[in-house]
Amino acid sequence: MQLSTMSRKTIRTSVLVTLDVIAILTSMFVTYYFLYPQEFLQNVNRNDFIETALLYCGLFIIMAGLSRLYRVAWRFASMTEAVRLASTLLLSTALLFIIQFALYGEAMERILFLSFCLSLLLLGGIRLGSRIIMTWKQDHGRLLLGRSMKRRKDEKRTLIIGAGRAGRMLIRQMNESNNHRMNPVGFIDDNVQLQALTIHGVKVIGTMDQLEEIVEREAIDKIVFAIPSIDYQQRLAIIKRAKAICTNVHTLPMIEEVAAGKVAVNQMRQVSIEDLLGREPVELDISGIQSEVEGKTVLVTGAGGSIGSEICRQILKFSPERLLLLGHGENSIYLIERELRELKLDVDLIPVIADVQDVERLREVFITHTPHLVFHAAAHKHVPLMETNPHEAVKNNIYGTKNVAEMADECGASRFVMISTDKAVNPTNVMGSTKRIAEMVIQNLAKTSRTKYAVVRFGNVLGSRGSVIPLFKTQIEKGGPVTVTHPDMTRYFMTIPEASRLVIQAGTLADGGEVFVLDMGEPVKIVDLARNMIKLSGFTEDQIAIEFSGIRPGEKMFEELLKEGEVHPEAVYPKIFTGIVTEEADLQGKLERMNELKTSEALGLYLVNWANDCLDSVEYDQLKETV
Numbered sequence: 001m002q003l004s005t006m007s008r009k010t011i012r013t014s015v016l017v018t019l020d021v022i023a024i025l026t027s028m029f030v031t032y033y034f035l036y037p038q039e040f041l042q043n044v045n046r047n048d049f050i051e052t053a054l055l056y057c058g059l060f061i062i063m064a065g066l067s068r069l070y071r072v073a074w075r076f077a078s079m080t081e082a083v084r085l086a087s088t089l090l091l092s093t094a095l096l097f098i099i100q101f102a103l104y105g106e107a108m109e110r111i112l113f114l115s116f117c118l119s120l121l122l123l124g125g126i127r128l129g130s131r132i133i134m135t136w137k138q139d140h141g142r143l144l145l146g147r148s149m150k151r152r153k154d155e156k157r158t159l160i161i162g163a164g165r166a167g168r169m170l171i172r173q174m175n176e177s178n179n180h181r182m183n184p185v186g187f188i189d190d191n192v193q194l195q196a197l198t199i200h201g202v203k204v205i206g207t208m209d210q211l212e213e214i215v216e217r218e219a220i221d222k223i224v225f226a227i228p229s230i231d232y233q234q235r236l237a238i239i240k241r242a243k244a245i246c247t248n249v250h251t252l253p254m255i256e257e258v259a260a261g262k263v264a265v266n267q268m269r270q271v272s273i274e275d276l277l278g279r280e281p282v283e284l285d286i287s288g289i290q291s292e293v294e295g296k297t298v299l300v301t302g303a304g305g306s307i308g309s310e311i312c313r314q315i316l317k318f319s320p321e322r323l324l325l326l327g328h329g330e331n332s333i334y335l336i337e338r339e340l341r342e343l344k345l346d347v348d349l350i351p352v353i354a355d356v357q358d359v360e361r362l363r364e365v366f367i368t369h370t371p372h373l374v375f376h377a378a379a380h381k382h383v384p385l386m387e388t389n390p391h392e393a394v395k396n397n398i399y400g401t402k403n404v405a406e407m408a409d410e411c412g413a414s415r416f417v418m419i420s421t422d423k424a425v426n427p428t429n430v431m432g433s434t435k436r437i438a439e440m441v442i443q444n445l446a447k448t449s450r451t452k453y454a455v456v457r458f459g460n461v462l463g464s465r466g467s468v469i470p471l472f473k474t475q476i477e478k479g480g481p482v483t484v485t486h487p488d489m490t491r492y493f494m495t496i497p498e499a500s501r502l503v504i505q506a507g508t509l510a511d512g513g514e515v516f517v518l519d520m521g522e523p524v525k526i527v528d529l530a531r532n533m534i535k536l537s538g539f540t541e542d543q544i545a546i547e548f549s550g551i552r553p554g555e556k557m558f559e560e561l562l563k564e565g566e567v568h569p570e571a572v573y574p575k576i577f578t579g580i581v582t583e584e585a586d587l588q589g590k591l592e593r594m595n596e597l598k599t600s601e602a603l604g605l606y607l608v609n610w611a612n613d614c615l616d617s618v619e620y621d622q623l624k625e626t627v
Contacts, residue, residue, distance in 0.1 A: 013070045023122035028053040031114040060092040155183040159220045162227035163187035171200040225251040288508040293318035299371035302378030304332025310500040326352040356400030366411040374416045386431040390603045397434035409449040417507045420457045433611035446513030454510030480544035490523040515579035
């Protein structure tokens with residue numbers, strides 16, 4: 001029978017506490033014997049010394065609990081965690097010194113100093129033991145299997161761009177793994193001090209100026225771009241240059257994943273359209289997010305979707321106590337739960353199958369788990385489908401949002417963040433209109449609730465389900481044509497991780513009722529996106545044709561993030577702005593009147609006019625009678 005997450009956590013903490021007590025007691029008694037052997041053997045002041053040693057243990061355990069040392073995954077610990085351990089022990093020693101001096105007018109300075117040094121060695125050894133054992137097993141296993149010096153015939157000759165931290169981590173993990181199918185030929189790096197040096201057995205063989213020459217000379221089969229911290233323009237130039245001379249170009253994850261020590265060989269991926277159309281990422285206020293998330297319960301609705309699942313991945317980096325994965329589709333929730341559990345992090349993951357339209361089920365979830373933070377990503381987002389199914393859009397996007405937001409208020413959640421869309425600005429379709437009305441619901445609740453509500457608007461997300469990227473990929477795989485609605489159709493684009501980071505950051509910035517908007521740069525023509533994808537797939541427009549299919553119902557030629565004059569000129573955070581959005585005075589009355597409309601045509605017209613603040617131009621009685 002498998003242990004629950006809480007049981008494993010309790011056992012792990014108990015074992016660490018026990019080992020810590022043994023380590024500190026050992027250091028105290030060894031120090032006492034070393035400094036005062038005669039007194040130790042004659043049991044002089046034995047009771048006082050035992051009391052002091054136990055007090056030292058108690059102080060350290062209390063301070064370690066407050067600094068969350070027992071929640072650190074020491075297998076992946078870095079210098080930051082080592083400093084935290086040393087600081088905690090030093091503070092405990094200082095407190096013991098103060099207590100002794102206050103009670104007795106003197107303190108055992110020499111014993112405390114040497115005990116601190118020895119305890120630090122023992123406590124650090126305990127925590128690094130698992131890493132040492134794991135490394136020994138891997139190295140010993142490879143030697144036993146005779147794999148240390150042999151190269152497989154199917155391994156690709158690989159050039160790594162970047163000999164920095166990410167590149168070094170990549171080589172180290174390649175050495176630890178036997179499944180990567182790569183033979184690292186060398187690094188290239190512009191740092192002159194690294195030239196001709198060897199890093200983890202791999203030589204730095206040149207600079208970026210020599211890229212083409214090295215690829216030809218060394219018969220390179222594969223290039224891995226391993227500089228995740230570089231700015232976007234340089235990244236774009238290097239990737240395009242590498243793609244021009246080698247079809248097999250891979251890249252590592254973003255800098256946040258590298259900094260967290262999560263770079264692995266199997267996380268490399270082919271260079272994608274996101275790399276060529278992305279922008280410089282929004283940097284997070286790590287400390288602000290950490291203070292809001294660490295040790296708290298977080299609920300994400302729509303957790304199985306593209307945005308919701310990425311929010312879950314990003315949230316886990318900030319060590320929540322509990323993460324609720326709420327969604328209506330059981331398969332998508334099962335997949336994201338399985339993915340997150342494989343990370344083996346010390347977080348209680350709770351999958352919740354629930355419909356945001358079911359108020360009683362939501363109340364049960366909120367009362368049971370009392371989430372501190374709520375990220376509401378559940379919604380119907382497909383524009384043409386919602387045009388023909390407006391009642392479903394209303395139930396899910398408006399009332400679903402209202403239900404979750406009201407439960408957050410009722411159960412005392414600290415913050416609530418709703419994910420909206422640029423289609424909520426001057427909406428011409430049902431989907432955009434329902435999202436704008438959902439924003440009004442949030443703003444209305446923010447006026448009276450102690451929960452801090454916020455809305456985050458962004459444009460199209462590259463690679464999300466329902467976006468043009470998967471459609472274009474499928475069309476290219478079938479040999480074309482790639483269908484674009486109109487040659488002048490433009491959209492704002494951002495990557496899924498970037499959108500998710502913005503949502504999380506907004507959760508810490510909210511004071512109540514704001515609409516946050518990302519500075520998304522310049523809009524991109526859809527036809528240019530199609531052309532880039534065709535080139536990235538190794539084809540030309542002569543081989544894969546582009547056809548224009550015409551604008552679909554409800555679509556706009558271009559999208560906006562805010563109406564003219566609705567954005568504050570000053571960013572509240574780098575690349576994040578706050579919108580000045582009008583509130584709805586008669587919200588409940590209009591919701592009730594909306595429910596009386598029976599036909600899709602009447603409801604759709606009502607929604608668009610309401611969202612655009614021009615209901616007066618529509619005769620409500622005529623809409624009620626529309627058949």
